[in-house]
């Protein structure tokens with residue numbers, strides 16, 4: 742049974758709808774995610790492109806290279822308020838990573854993997870029972 746979920750940016754210009762469940766949910770503590778988000782980590786829920794529909798608003802892309810692999814990562818944010826809505830990565834074609842904090846009801850999903858814990862801010866506690874990786878997932 743598929744269920745729809747909605748989300749959007751801070752200024753409400755961008756809205757999206759997701760159908761079905763994510764393939765993967767990740768919290769990433771790498772330095773690039775810290776810098777891009779301006780906070781201690783990023784959280785993303787990964788769906789197939791066909792599951793995600795931008796229903797309103799304009800997204801601006803920013804592409805950069807991974808410090809670790811050199812492969813590209815592209816984030817897309819609201820062109821008005823700057824909220825990062827989603828990401829795509831070179832290594833997962835056809836997949837879209839939605840920023841979990843932009844979901845209207847983010848607690849419908851669980852963050853299943855914690856990656857790059859080696860660079861996590863020292864004040865951040867990784868849940869002891871979490872699936873965690875020092876660096877990227879194996």
Ligand SMILES: [Zn+2]
Nearest residue numbers: 750752819822
């Ligand atoms: Zn906005």
Ligand SMILES: [Zn+2]
Nearest residue numbers: 769770771774
């Ligand atoms: Zn990261």
